[in-house]
Amino acid sequence: xxxxxxxxxxxxxxxxxxxxxxxxxxxxxxxxxxxxxxxxxxxxxxxxxxxxxxxxxxxxxxxxxxxxxxxxxxxxxxxxxxxxxxxxxxxxxxxxxxxxxxxxxxxxxxxxxxxxxxxxxxxxxxxxxxxxxxxxxxxxxxxxxxxxxxxxxxxxxxxxxxxxxxxxxxxxxxxxxxxxxxxxxxxxxxxxxxxxxxxxxxxxxxxxxxxxxxxxxxxxxxxxxxxxxxxxxxxxxxxxxxxxxxxxxxxxxxxxxxxxxxxxxxxxxxxxxxxxxxxxxxxxxxxxxxxxxxxxxxxxxxxxxxxxxxxxxxxxxxxxxxxxxxxxxxxxxxxxxxxxxxxxxxxxxxxxxxxxxxxxxxxxxxxxxxxxxxxxxxxxxxxxxxxxxxxxxxxxxxxxxxxxxxxxxxxxxxxxxxxxxxxxxxxxxxxxxxxxxxxxxxxxxxxxxxxxxxxxxxxxxxxxxxxxxxxxxxxxxxxxxxxxxxxxxxxxxxxxxxxxxxxxxxxxxxxxxxxxxxxxxxxxxxxxxxxxxxxxxxxxxxxxxxxxxxxxxxxxxxxxxxxxxxxxxxxxxxxxxxxxxxxxxxxxxxxxxxxxxxxxxxxxxxxxxxxxxxxxxxxxxxxxxxxxxxxxxxxxxxxxxxxxxxxxxxxxxxxxxxxxxxxxxxxxxxxxxxxxxxxxxxxxxxxxxxxxxxxxxxxxxxxxxxxxxxxxxxxxxxxxxxxxxxxxxxxxxxxxx
Ligand code: HDD
Numbered sequence: 001x002x003x004x005x006x007x008x009x010x011x012x013x014x015x016x017x018x019x020x021x022x023x024x025x026x027x028x029x030x031x032x033x034x035x036x037x038x039x040x041x042x043x044x045x046x047x048x049x050x051x052x053x054x055x056x057x058x059x060x061x062x063x064x065x066x067x068x069x070x071x072x073x074x075x076x077x078x079x080x081x082x083x084x085x086x087x088x089x090x091x092x093x094x095x096x097x098x099x100x101x102x103x104x105x106x107x108x109x110x111x112x113x114x115x116x117x118x119x120x121x122x123x124x125x126x127x128x129x130x131x132x133x134x135x136x137x138x139x140x141x142x143x144x145x146x147x148x149x150x151x152x153x154x155x156x157x158x159x160x161x162x163x164x165x166x167x168x169x170x171x172x173x174x175x176x177x178x179x180x181x182x183x184x185x186x187x188x189x190x191x192x193x194x195x196x197x198x199x200x201x202x203x204x205x206x207x208x209x210x211x212x213x214x215x216x217x218x219x220x221x222x223x224x225x226x227x228x229x230x231x232x233x234x235x236x237x238x239x240x241x242x243x244x245x246x247x248x249x250x251x252x253x254x255x256x257x258x259x260x261x262x263x264x265x266x267x268x269x270x271x272x273x274x275x276x277x278x279x280x281x282x283x284x285x286x287x288x289x290x291x292x293x294x295x296x297x298x299x300x301x302x303x304x305x306x307x308x309x310x311x312x313x314x315x316x317x318x319x320x321x322x323x324x325x326x327x328x329x330x331x332x333x334x335x336x337x338x339x340x341x342x343x344x345x346x347x348x349x350x351x352x353x354x355x356x357x358x359x360x361x362x363x364x365x366x367x368x369x370x371x372x373x374x375x376x377x378x379x380x381x382x383x384x385x386x387x388x389x390x391x392x393x394x395x396x397x398x399x400x401x402x403x404x405x406x407x408x409x410x411x412x413x414x415x416x417x418x419x420x421x422x423x424x425x426x427x428x429x430x431x432x433x434x435x436x437x438x439x440x441x442x443x444x445x446x447x448x449x450x451x452x453x454x455x456x457x458x459x460x461x462x463x464x465x466x467x468x469x470x471x472x473x474x475x476x477x478x479x480x481x482x483x484x485x486x487x488x489x490x491x492x493x494x495x496x497x498x499x500x501x502x503x504x505x506x507x508x509x510x511x512x513x514x515x516x517x518x519x520x521x522x523x524x525x526x527x528x529x530x531x532x533x534x535x536x537x538x539x540x541x542x543x544x545x546x547x548x549x550x551x552x553x554x555x556x557x558x559x560x561x562x563x564x565x566x567x568x569x570x571x572x573x574x575x576x577x578x579x580x581x582x583x584x585x586x587x588x589x590x591x592x593x594x595x596x597x598x599x600x601x602x603x604x605x606x607x608x609x610x611x612x613x614x615x616x617x618x619x620x621x622x623x624x625x626x627x628x629x630x631x632x633x634x635x636x637x638x639x640x641x642x643x644x645x646x647x648x649x650x651x652x653x654x655x656x657x658x659x660x661x662x663x664x665x666x667x668x669x670x671x672x673x674x675x676x677x678x679x680x681x682x683x684x685x686x687x688x689x690x691x692x693x694x695x696x697x698x699x700x701x702x703x704x705x706x707x708x709x710x711x712x713x714x715x716x717x718x719x720x721x722x723x724x725x726x727x728x729x730x731x732x733x734x735x736x737x
Contacts, residue, residue, distance in 0.1 A: 067096055106371070107406050108156040111201055112167045114215070115150030116249065116302040117370035118309055120359035122172055122319070128354040131270045131323060132262035133462075134383030136174045137354055144173045145357060146417060148373055149249040149305070153204045154215025159298035161290040162215040163244040163509065165235070168254035168276060169375040170357070173421035176462060180379040181274060182399070186243060187255040189340045190232040192484050194394015200225060200232065218516035227525040230487040230553065234341050237491045237533065240509040242284035242502060242567060247723075248304045250315035250576070251283040258392040259337040261326065261385045263467055271330065271337055271387065272321040273344065275351045279316040281572030283723045285631070287508065289678055293631045300631075306362050313576035313603065314360045320351035328470070330387070336483035340391045342490055345562035373417045374403045385467045390480065409433050425454045488532040489557035495534050497565035501726055503735040507537055511544030528553045536735055571721035575603045577634040579716065580623065582609045582668055582688070587640035589617035591686065591709035595637060598713030607633070611645045611665070625667035630674035634723075635681040637716055638688030639709065642668045661694035669695060676700070679728040681719035685712035701728050 063071045072093060079091035087094065109115075126139025136143040150167035151158065166185040171178060190200045203225030206212050213219050217239065226232040238244070246252045254276030263269050285293065293300045308315060322344055330337045335344055363369035376399040377392065386392055403412045409432025412418055427443040442450040457463035498506065510530065514523045523545055530538035531552025542549045563569070579599050583592060592608075596619065599606040609628040610621035623632070625645070630636075644665045660669040672695050675682060682703045684692045689705050692698040698705075702725025706712030719725060 066093060067100070106408065109150075109406060110402060111152050112150040112169075113156045114154045114158050114160070115148045115167065115370060116305050117146060117148040117363055117373060118305060118315075118359040119361040119363065119369075120145050120147065120314075120357055122170075122355055122357045124355040125353060127352065128262070128321065129264075131264055131268075131272070131321075132383040133265040134174070134179070134262075134381055135176050136172055136179070136381075137383075143175075144421065145359075146171045146173075146369070146373060147357075147359060148370060148375070149252075149301070151215060153217065158215035159294035160301035161245055161285065161293045161298075163217060163239060163287075163290065163513075164215065165239060165244070166246060166249070166252055168252065170254075170276075171373065171375060171379075171418075174381055175422050176381045177422045177464065178379045178420045179381045179384060180375045180377060181256055182375045182377050182395075183254050183256045183274065183276070185246065185252040185254060186235060186238040187253075187257060187273075187275075187343045188235050188238065188490070189257055189391055190226065190235045191229070191391065192231050192339055192341055192480060193390040194392075194398065196229070197394065197398070200229075213516075216516075218513040220517045220519050220522055223514060223517050223522045223526055224519070227522055227529055230529060231341050231484070233487055233529055233533065234491040234494065237494055237506065240513065241494070241498065241506045242286070243282075244509070245285050245287065245290045246301070247283040247285050248280075248308075249301050250305065250308060251278055251280050253277060253282050254317065257340050258389040259324070259330070259387050261387050261467055261469070262321075263383050263385060263465075269326040269467060269469075271324040271326050273324075273337075275320045275322070276317040276357070277320060277351065277353075279318070279573060280575060281570065281723065282567045283572075284567065286505065286678060287512070289631045292629065296629060296631065305359075308576045309359060309362050311576065311605070314358050316359075317357045318353045319355045319357060320353045322346070322349040322351055324349065331483065336481065338387060338389045338481075339484045340389055341484075341487070343493075343562075345493070345560075346564040347562055368415075369417045372407065372412075372415050374399075374407060374412050374415075376400055376403075380464065382462050382464045388469075411435065427454070486557075488529075488554060489559055491533045492556055493559040493562060494565055495537060496559055497561040497563060499566055499568045499726075500731050500733075500736045501729045502566060502568065503537070504729070504731050507540040507544070507735060510537070510541045514541065514545055523547060524550055532556060536737070540732075540734055568722070568726060572723065573603075574717065574720050577604045577720060578607055578632065579604050579713075580607050580609045580628055580633040580636045580671075582625075582628075582636060582638045582640075582642060582671070582691075583616055583619075583621075584640040584642040584665075584687075585611065585645075586687070587617045588686065588709075589619075592617055592619060592639050593709070595639060595685070595709030595713040598710045599637075599717070602717055604634075604717075609671075611642075625665055625671070628667075628671055630671065630678050630680065633675065633680065635683070635716055635720055636672070636675045637712055638668075638672075638682075638684040638691045639686070639712075641687035642691055664691050664694050672697060676728070679724040679726065681716055681725055683712045683716035683719075685709055688712075701725055 064075055065071050075093065078087045078094045080087050122136060122143045122145050124137040124139060124141045126137070128137035135141060148167065148169045151160065151162050151164045152167065153164055154162055168185055169180065169182045171180050191197065203221045204217055206214055207219065207221055226236045256274030259271045259273055261269050262272050297303070305315070324332050324337060332344055333348055335342050377395045378400060380386070386396065404410055407415065410428070411431050411433045414435050427445065429438060429443050440450040446452065495503065495506065514526055517523055524547065527538055527542050527547065528550045530541055531549060532554045534556060535552065538549050538552065581592065581595060596606045607622040608616060608619045609623040609625065610616040611625055613621050613624055615621070642665045643663060660666055668691065672682070676697060679702065682692065682697060683705065685706045685708060689698060692703060697703050702719055704712070704715040704719060706715050
């Protein structure tokens with residue numbers, strides 16, 4: 001079996017033991033042939049052999065048919081006027097096949113086009129019962145969910161590791177109707193009023209003349225808009241921080257962003273902000289990894305999610321709420337709760353857990369599920385209602401509207417992935433792609449012909465009621481309250497809450513992005529804005545751009561940092577993390593097996609990296625020296641000497657021409673250099689220690705050894721819960737204070 005670079009494989013995978021797949025042939029026996037459509041054996045990331053279950057196959061029977069069910073004898077040749085003649089218009093099968101193909105694509109989402117989805121369940125803790133009557137929050141109530149993660153700016157086929165916000169949209173199929181929580185991995189938004197949405201998106205999308213750059217914010221129109229439109233500065237600094245390049249969808253927080261209103265059974269109300277907290281913690285890649293990954297494995301996030309679920313490492317998030325009193329002014333500690341560019345620090349109002357979501361099943365058809373799923377913030381259930389946040393109010397129009405173009409008509413709710421699990425009894429009729437066969441003659445009310453059905457729901461039967469919130473006495477005008485005017489203090493709050501390493505990354509991201517802008521006045525304007533966020537940040541970016549620091553847009557505010565905004569300083573579970581074991585020809589099979597057992601036993605995925613594919617010391621090689629890359633690994637363990645192999649000739653993309661230890665294969669030298677630079681944990685045992693010594697790594701920070709494979713594996717695991725060896729990142733000291 002050749003190495004399959006599309007999925008990680010682990011020891012014990014069938015490898016060469018997989019029986020050869022029979023070539024398809026025309027049936028020779030009596031017809032019909034057996035309807036056995038199980039696919040060839042495939043290998044899951046944990047090495048389990050998985051057949052393709054019957055229901056996953058597209059076709060249900062033995063014989064190919066037309067769309068109207070007539071069996072076909074030949075689908076390989078068009079009907080022609082003789083074997084050298086023209087094709088006949090009469091060829092129904094040809095026209096049907098080509099015409100259907102011609103219409104296979106639907107418009108991609110105008111934003112969030114690139115995404116990946118998964119099924120799962122949400123289980124309530126019962127802790128929200130005092131604030132919301134919604135049944136899904138009740139203790140141990142299980143609700144099916146479908147989640148779609150996405151990038152915002154890129155097209156459907158763009159790369160996963162773009163610097164961007166990530167969508168985090170959850171559909172809860174509750175028995176009281178579907179609730180959609182359509183959030184992002186950042187708690188604030190670029191704009192305060194939905195009427196600006198086309199502006200920010202037009203600015204972020206590729207330039208309209210050349211349609212470049214794809215899936216990037218590093219260009220003039222984006223920075224033109226956000227530098228002029230200063231309310232975007234808070235969201236923009238989140239994008240420039242490591243949050244803009246997540247390690248995995250499984251390791252992102254999610255936020256409902258807007259303030260919502262919850263209504264309890266007694267009619268009392270509170271205001272809340274929703275938070276998803278990932279069990280695995282919040283982690284990011286670094287920019288060099290993102291750039292390399294987008295070239296080497298543009299499907300990195302999509303694959304990571306599907307592989308983890310297939311391997312049984314089911315991602316989990318806890319849903320929590322920050323709860324606020326539903327006061328008339330809807331303010332908290334000077335923060336307007338209706339302003340979606342503001343957070344309320346968790347130190348002021350802690351996040352109270354109310355349930356847990358587990359994603360446990362991959363979609364079986366990307367188009368039918370992940371592409372056709374349609375989220376809609378209007379999908380609310382009794383106990384959950386909206387507020388007057390002007391961004392949310394506009395979204396209530398846009399999502400319903402967009403599906404009519406994207407999904408081809410008003411009946412998109414009838415698509416299997418969008419169908420509510422609650423009983424539907426509406427009076428919506430007909431329209432494009434109507435699949436329901438409605439009975440009755442009176443889809444109107446009141447009626448007497450269908451016995452008056454359907455009836456309006458009386459209070460005791462849990463109707464959805466738009467909460468009768470008072471409307472502030474005012475005049476009709478195009479305006480926002482003065483409490484929306486502060487555009488910089490929370491961008492500063494975020495920046496001041498980061499550790500020095502995170503600040504350095506953020507400064508580098510601004511420098512990179514503005515360095516890709518051609519217009520000098522845009523760079524200078526943004527530097528003025530950075531000055532209002534933090535003078536040292538503005539100085540660092542200006543130095544990188546080779547520009548003087550202009551006067552700040554305003555004096556930086558006094559802020560109290562919120563440590564919860566930093567990604568560092570905590571430890572997290574290691575489920576599904578990838579550890580590369582570098583082996584040479586003389587690796588000790590027993591020691592290697594012990595190291596693998598130690599790593600796999602802790603719930604991580606060991607990947608053997610050998611000079612070539614095939615079996616090595618009783619294990620299956622999953623990567624070769626040529627195909628292994630730091631971006632594919634969370635840590636590395638060198639298990640033996642790795643002398644240069646005959647095929648490690650110059651011309652490889654190893655350190656071509658650069659000096660390296662002559663005793664070590666140059667491809668491994670290159671790999672170790674990347675792993676070191678990306679601040680990932682490194683371990684070795686036996687002759688592997690010599691490999692590290694030769695590269696000068698042995699006494700480095702975040703490098704451990706062990707007297708056996710098992711001990712080296714165990715020691716390596718102690719370095720990983722903090723995600724990276726943060727001390728190894730070079731810092732300049734200029735952003736420390
Ligand atoms: Fe939006 C899609 C999240 C503001 C208009 N949005 C979309 C998706 C997510 C978000 C996660 C992808 C859903 C999926 O996977 O199918 N959007 C947000 C958040 C916002 C936000 C967190 C602010 C807090 N969006 C927003 C505004 C508007 C839109 C203000 C328009 C006025 N969003 C759309 C849309 C999309 C969409 C055009 C494209 C595809 C779709 O809706 O179904 O209607």
